[in-house]
Structure formats: C-alpha cells, structure tokens
Amino acid sequence: MKYGILFIVFLFFAIIHSQAQNYYWIGFTDKNNSEYSLSAPEDYLSERAIERRTKQNIPIDSLDLPVNQSYIDSVLTLDVTFFHASKWLNGITVVTDSLRLDTLIGNWSFVNEIQLSKPSSFSTKSAKNKFADEIEVLYDEIDSAYYGGSVHQISMLDGQFLHQQNIKGQGIQIAVLDGGFYNADVNPAFDSLWINQQILGTKDVVDLNSDFFSTNYHGMSVLSCMGGNIPGELIGTAPKASYWLIRSEDTGSEYIVEEDHWVVAAEFADSVGADIINSSLGYSEFDDPTTDHTYADMDGKTTRVTRAANIAASRGMLVFTSAGNERDDPWKRIVAPSDGDLVIGVGAVDKDLNPAFFTSAGPASDGDIKPNVSAMGYRTTLQLSNGVVGLASGTSFSSPVMAGMAACLWQYFPEKTALEIKDALEQSGSMAFTPDSLVGYGIPNMRTASMLLNPFSVPVYEKQNNWQVYPNPVNNYVVLQNKGTFSGKEIAIGLYSITGQIIQQWTKPGAQKIVLSDLPDLSNGMFVLKVNDGEKSETFKLNKSY
Template sequence: MKYLSIVILTFCLLLSVTLEAQVNTGSNKIYRVSFKDKKNTPYSVNRPLEFLSQRAIDRRIRFGIPVDESDFPVNPAYLDSLRKAGAQILFTSRWMNSATIKVDTITVIRQIRQYAFVTEAVKVFSSTDSERVDVLPYPVTDTETAGLNYGHAFRQINMLNGDFLHEKGFQGQGVVIAVNDAGFWKVDRLSLFKNMFDENRVKMHVNLIRGDDSVFKDHTHGTYVLSVMAANIPGFMIGTAPKAEYILIVSENGSNEYPVEEEAWISATEIADSAGADIINSSLGYSEFDNPAMNHTYNELDGNTLRISRAADIAASKGLVVVSSAGNQGSKEWKYITAPADADSILTVGAVNAKNEYAPFSSTGPSADGDVKPNVVAMGWGTVAASLEDNKLELISGTSLSAPVITGLTACLIQAFPNKNNMEIIRAIEQSAHLYPFPDHLMGYGIPDYKLAYEILSLSQTPSDKTISLLKIYPNPFKNGLNISFFSKEKSTVSITLYNLIGKKINEYSTEVNANSFNREIFKINGILRPGFYFLELNDGKTKVRERLVAY
C-alpha cells in the first residue's frame, strides 16, 4: 500500500495486545473479563512514555491532569494467565481494567472465573446472522456551488457559521481527530481524501475487528463520516476540518450488533487518548442488540451505568472532547439516545435538515438522569458526503453525519483556543446555540453558531475596559421580539432599552448577571412597532453599548 500507518514506538505493547486476534463473529464464546486491581504492575507514573505518547502527556500537562493508575495498561501478568488458560486476547481496557477474550470451550472461562484477580467474566457476543443499514445514500443532482469554494458542502458548514473559523485560518491545522467507526472503505483511493494523504495527515490507523491495520478494506460508514470533516477539493466539497490530522480506528462490526463492540469502542478510545488525539468523533451508538437478552434499558442511560458511557466520560476527564451521534431511533419504538450519547461530559449531536428543522429520525433526550441530550444539532438530514464512486457525492441522512459536522468545526475552535479545556469549549458551543438557555428534548440547545462561540471564548480571555460586550442580536430586521447575546465582565444589573431614532424609550427591562458570564435574553416588544430604525442599548452603569436595528 502506498500510504502506511504510522506506528509510534511507545505503542508497541498496546498494539501487541489489541492486534493479537481478529474478532471472529462465527464464534459464540467471546467474553469480557474484569480484573480486581493493577497490583504489581510494571508501570509507573514516573515513566509515562512507556504507555502514553508525548502528545498525550503534553495535553495532561496543559490542562493540569495528572497521570495516574487509570492510565496504566492492564497488568501483563493477568493477560499471560488468561492466555495460558487457553484464551485469545482480542483487546483490553486500561480505564475499565478488563480484557475482551475469545475461548474455544466453556471450560476455559470456568477456569478463568476461578482466578483471584478476576471479578467477573461476562459474555458479550453470541453469533447470529444480521445486518444493519445505518445511512441512506442518494446521488447529489444539484450541481450548483456556493461561495467560499465549499461546493456542495456549503450549507452544512454555513448553517453553523463554520466558514467564519475557516476564513480566519482555523481549518484544523495541528489538531488530531480520532474517528471510531466501522470501516473506511476506499478512503485511500478516493480523490476527496488525496490532500489528506499527500500531506501525511493520517497519523495512525488500526482495525480492532480484523486485528490488523487494514481499515480501508471494509465498511463504507466511516468513509461517509470522514468525508464530512476531511474532504478537500475546492469548488466540489470541503469538509469541516480539511487540514486536521486523523487517527482512523475500526471498532465496529458493520454486519451485526453485540456488546463486544462496546468493548472495542472503549479500547479504541483509549488508543486515541494514548496517541495524543484532541477530539474523538463517534458516529456509533448502542441500545438494542441482535440478541435481545443483551439489550440496554432506558434507565441504564444515565451516564454512569453502562461501561461505554463511563469510558466516554473518562476520556473527557483526560482532556479530550468526545463527540457522539445521538442515534437514529427518534421515529422508532426506542426513540431515545443510544450509548455513549448519555455520558454527561461529552457533546451529543442530533440532526436537522437544511431548513433548520428537526429530523424525525434523530434520537431524543433527555438522558435517564435528566441531562440535556442531545446537546446540540447540525445538518444530518441530506448531508453531503463522499460517494464510493470517485468524483461524485451523496446525500446521506443520519446523526452519524451531523456528528462530524460538529466534530470538525470543534477541532477548528480547539485550534483557535488551544489553552481552553474541553469543558470550556463545549460550554461555549452550547451557549452559542439558538435555543440556549431553553433546551428541549429534540434539539437540545439547538444549532450552534461557531462565530458566536469564538467570540465567547475570545472575550473570556481578552483584557478589556468594557464591562459588557454585545455579541449577537437576531433577528435583524425584527418584528415582535429579539434574542440578545452579551458577555458580562462583572456581576451587575444590566438594563436593556429599545429607543426610536429620536431617542424615545419604547421598551425597557433589567436583568441580573454574574461576573465573567455569557448571557442570552429574549426581549419582547410590547405593542406594535412602526417599521423603521431603532437602537438597542445595554447599560450596566459602567459601560453602554448600542446596536442599530430595523423593524418591519
């Protein structure tokens, strides 16, 4: 193959475990074995380069995150004992302190359950014939292109003001995006991705299902997902992070659905962390399985019960931004989000169409413990993505496609503010969304505005004599009311007043704000305004800011 995966030396031990064996879906004897501890581990917090890349260590230092025992790989002695008993190691989880194994006979698992260092051994796969269809491709027939050379992808980026970030030079340079998916078929051959390979921006690829690095031979799902971010043919299609670096990991078996894939997802996420990723895109979700006895319940989707969701939150605790699709269950009996979308410290993404309307298939919230889910939405109904035929595109629907719209633009925001931690980045994105601070269970906080998110983050770190800054007023022209977004430097009472051109006060009210806070107010108009020009003023007693508006 022309383009080879880059295997960093410090990951040799990790990959020797995760690549040891292929997940053979013909077997019905795959188990997840959990360990009691990491006692007598050969690893030390004083030698982190033995199990983390320098980039991963730098992320922890930048955000004040200590290296601790959860970063240690599973004790090699425990894995050796499993092998001696007759088990084959498929992959491991350092965070969950477990291994997913394949055994030939039930006798082997009975022996393993007797080990003092083993707390449980749970079956996570039983074979059946099943296949899922995740996305609905349709050929793109409209050949008209829009400005900024985005080609057919213009609407899905412009909807979120993502082109603002790109125009400022933030296109993902130096940011590493890990993509957990089912396969990236033909990505190494399609022209849409040529620039990414030419610039050596595929930093690593690994297939946990096959047990090798052959990510370009299987499923098409990841091809669609990656194209939304990485495509780079001006005038035809440009993605949301066309200059980012990518780690491609196959953790999903596209032909069936079993909990073993959740274990693979956990391992994939740990690989992404260790390799130094900044952000993870997961257009995968789990709730119902081919064996109904293994199904999750809605009550389990509380962000704390399911292993995959706990792992997503652990990734967030390590400083990564984790972006998860909400799921495509909105019009089905299940209807709710799927794991790990219930994790409370990640960004869960639902779907809308090109007219900003909720997509009926998009899974709904809240999580079982009441968290706002999805957090935000993006274009996932008729999203432009790669075709498997070169030099063509498809329109594809699913939250699998809205998630990478958000992931790519979030990578650009991370590039713009490298010293803002993941929670600050997520909070700014939520605050910029059109329904904030009044989320619902269909769209969460709504459609983000990445220009506004950029301004929120800028104001929070830029010294200024102004105690209040007006960020956004919409709609303008207006008729019955206004949405007003502003930043307050100090705790104060802010008066918001509407004047006509001759200075007559039309309407006024006051609101209490906290120091260093982003605020959004809905300003209602009493009565009927005459068409014409008006001024809106914000005043906290120290700073006055004004904006001219048009009523119709």
C-alpha cells in the same frame, strides 16, 4: 518509547485463528503490582498525550496504567486466546471454544466480571442496521461557489467566520472511530489529506488481518464531512486537521463486544495524543436480546461504552458521538455513548434548522440535556461509497460536521481546555436558554462561541445586527432596540463574563424595545450580552463603567 512496543506485543497476541469462537469480557478487580508507574507515563502514553493532560492540569492516574500483565497471563493458561485489553475499564476480551468460561475461572480473587460478549453461533436476523436511511443519491458572507453543496452545513454554524481566517483545523488531531474506510486511500476527496500527510495512521480493532481500505464505506463518508476537500463540491468543516482512522465496528453483526472494541479504539486514540474523537456509532439493542440496554441505562454513566467515553473526555479530549437515528423506531431515544455526562451527543437538523424526523430524542434518563447540540444531518453533502459527492442523512453525519467545526474553534483558542470548548459550543447554541430534547442547546455559532471564549477576538459588525444595544459603556441599565420589523417572539437574553460564565438570564416578551433595568451589581470591565429572538442569535460586547 515503550507504549509503541506495548501495542506491537498486543497485536501479536491478538491474531485469531478462528472466527467461529466465543468472545468473553473478563473484568479485573485492581492493578496491584503493576510493572508500570504513574511517575513514568512515557512508558505507556505518547508525548502528545502527556502534553494534553499537562496543558489542562489533568493528572496521570491509575486509569492510565495498562492492565496487570500477570492477570492476563493467568487467564491465558486456560484454553483462550487474547484479543484486546482495556486499561480504562480494567479488563480483557478473549476468544475461546468454551461456552462456560466462568466455570473454568471459578472464584479467582482478581476477577470481578465475566460476560459472553459475542457467541460463536449467532444470527443477525434481529440486528439493526445502525447506518440505515443514511445514503441517498448566514451571518458572515460565504462563498457558495467554493463550498458547493456543503455551504449549508458550514454556514448554519457560521463556520465561515473561522475558515475565512484560515482556521481550518491545523494542528488538531481527530480520531475517527467507525465501521470502515472504504477507498479512503484513493478517493479524490481525500487527496489533500494524503499529500499533506494529514492521515496520521490507521488501526483495525475488529480484524487485524483486514484489508483496511476495503471495509465498510461508512467511516469514509464520515471522514469526508470533516476532511473532504473538493472545491466547488465539498469542503469539510476541518479540511486541514490531521486524522487517525480507527475501525472499531463489526458491521456484520451487533453484539456487546462492539462496545469493548470501541473502548480499546478510544484508548488508542488517547494514547497517541488525539485531541478529538468522533464516533458516528451508537448502542442500544443487540442480536442477543439479553444484553439489550434499557432507557434507564442511558443515564450518562452505566454502559461500558459510555463509561469509557466519559473517561476519554476526562483525559482532556473532546468526544463527539451521534445521538442516534431512532425517533421513528420503537426505541426513539438517544443511544450510548451519546448519553455520557462528559460526551457531546449530536442531533440532526435540516438546512432550514428543523429537527430531522429521525434524530433520537433525549433527555438522558437522569434528566441531563441530550442531545447536547445539533448540526446538519439531513441531506448532508459528503462523499458517497460510489465515488461521487452526494447527499446522505443521519446523525452519523451531523456529529462529524460538528466535530470538525469544534476542531477549528479549538485551533483558534489553543489555550482553552476541552471543557471550555464544550461549554462555548453549548452556550452559543440557538436554543441555549431554552434547550429541548430534540436539538439540545441547538445549533452552535462559531462567531458567538469565539466571543464567549474571548470577547476581544471577534469584531462586531453593527450593520449585521437586528438589535441595537445602548448605552455602551453601560452603568445601571441596558436598552435593546430592534432595528427592523419585529416578529413579536419571546426574547431570551443572557449576560456573560469574558470567561463565558453565565451571570444573569432574562426571558422577555417580544417587543420593539426592551429595557434591562435590573442589571446585577458588576465591577468595571468587559461583559458579553447575548440576544436570541428564536430565529437568530446576536452577541454584543458591553463595557461596564460607573
């Protein structure tokens, strides 16, 4: 297929002869007279990428077309070297000795943006280590001996509900965008991934000549949160999913070019057919302060990396990104691209479900709920760079914990769209009715999410419920009776359709007995009632009859 040839051609031209050069982003106005056609997407997308769009009724559009080659060729007549191209944002990155590329290009009609994205002479004295503070030496029953230290990060999501049905991510492809995958080819945590051919490929967007598995450790640790498999020590949230390992981050400095690397990496993930992107990366401040973002930029649609992340999600992928570790820093807020309107930004909690002290605060600057959801990111069990299983902290790890669990959920409901899976994760959250700026919609529950996606997919075990709901079938009212010692907290109640749409919500004062006498006028059928007392969320099937 031509898409493979296209990547090879780009790789050939992307060989850089000098590291001490200026990187420029050049944006183009259009894709007129493209040699590619919307009617022949197999020329630039894999069969799996096309199937993902078809399955979710997503049309192939101009964003999918590669950058106009004639525009690229025109730029290459200058003293520049091609580095990579972004079809989604319609531009290229080049390297050159010139400090004023804009004067060379002048007023070319097809160029609408020129930005120095990384200078040849730079200092990292102001660079922030976005991986700082990260490394340190139950509704269904869960086998703690099997899960080892990872038992908390699985059980708080009720991930065992899916795992116990052997739903562990089979058939789902996850692209991991990160800063490096040190020793991921030899570490025992990933033996089963290699033996079962679950590592689908690698790509280095930053340095085409790198020794891929000798780069930074961070992506390796992230991968272990999803794909790690050492029974008794570490079990990832999606140990049977398949993975693309993509290095998009230059950990030696922090310039706006990192966002352009990310965009190209996400486009590659889309083109090969990945279902999910996990990106434990985020951007706010840079070594060149003139390119720093502001909180106003965190509006879900402004930065280049956020725009691309939204496009990735619009192609039918689930996009998970770390919300950031900034709350105890002057920045404090979420970082791009977790602000994206279609992106799932993930915050961090500890094993007691409390927000981690470092997890970045939302909301997005346009008021949208951010982070979207949260998972265990404080003292998460994972593979360390020294070859042992240990603990680490950061939203870098809560994001893959959540992404892997979502892979299992999507495997369980393969007919659902990415947007439907995203909605189920949020609506199953522990704070779904009272989202806040630290944990968003809270900690998703896989049993509840499954019931929201299909109420008939989940058996209800009455012995595990604190609440009894009657009469059922229901007509004009519902009674909720607490069967234990009631804490007296405020109760959030929601009524859903079988497709997961919210029909009505109530907030009731805490009481041993609650009567819902104001049920909406519903037709006969099956509905879902969710009860959240602030400590536990329970879900019930209701049969409505006259």
